[in-house]
Amino acid sequence: MATGWPPHLFLVGCGNMAGQMLHRWLACGLDPDRVTILRPSGRPVADGVRVVTAYPDALPQGTTVMLGMKPHQIADVAEQLAPLCTTDTVMLSILAGTTLADLRARFPSARDVVRAMPNLPVGIGQGVVALYTDEQASSAGRTEAGALMAPLGLCEWIADEALFNRVTALSGCGPAFLFRFIDALARAGEAIGIPPEQAARMAMATVQGAATMAAAQENPATLADQVASPGGMTREGLNVLDADDRLLTLLTDTLEAARDRGEAMARGH
């Protein structure tokens, strides 16, 4: 599939998110020999992928480093990693709320620094990855970052870093909100008397079918109208969701809360 593999990929941390990214890259043909993972546990991650618990003395030439640990670990990581970065290192960060300026200050030698905000479904190639860098970045750096992310799903370059926490709220956090919705639909079914396991199965299949259809066809509002027969059952249900923009307000509040947390993290809170 993708041909844009870096000469070497060094992952700092490989938990839920970086693990999904790696899973997809390997499935798309990334040679495990080209990957090194630094993780404190030293636990194996995937066949053929080298796991280390301490930083090497040097990184192979042209290494792409991806920061995949928790944002608050940046100071410890940078202290040990920055001396290994050279003018041919590409630095990718998936850390929420960690600005490009902060990353550049911590890794001054890196050739290019790019922020990437993936979401969990990248593991099945159906994720969303927001990307950001500034005019200091080389076009090669942008191309390399874009090529590495391409197998993960929809990739969107963000023009203004001020939007980064907002897109993180929408697509980075979004899967969790959708997972909650699936649970809530099932529990609501249960609340009106459907046996719990059956409600869970039916909620899941309804969301899956509706999402696949929405992705393949026209806009979701038109599809909603196709379900809602005039004077029928669906319209009554939609009236509840739409009253005073209830669902829209709930989701706007949800995204604002997530966005605000990103802004606070960027201020070091």
Ligand SMILES: NC(=O)C1=CN([C@@H]2O[C@H](COP(=O)(O)OP(=O)(O)OC[C@H]3O[C@@H](n4cnc5c(N)ncnc54)[C@H](O)[C@@H]3O)[C@@H](O)[C@H]2O)C=CC1
């Ligand atoms: N979980 C998600 O859906 C998303 C997470 N992110 C970002 O991904 C990053 C990781 O999040 P998760 O994978 O959810 O967390 P996680 O807790 O599953 O993974 C973090 C990994 O970092 C490792 N780690 C801890 N200390 C370390 C150190 N000093 N050096 C190197 N590795 C260390 C841990 O062993 C763990 O495997 C965060 O910065 C988060 O903002 C971004 C987008 C989505």
Ligand SMILES: O=C(O)[C@@H]1CCC=N1
């Ligand atoms: O919850 C978080 O902070 C990260 C960022 C997006 C998804 N998980």
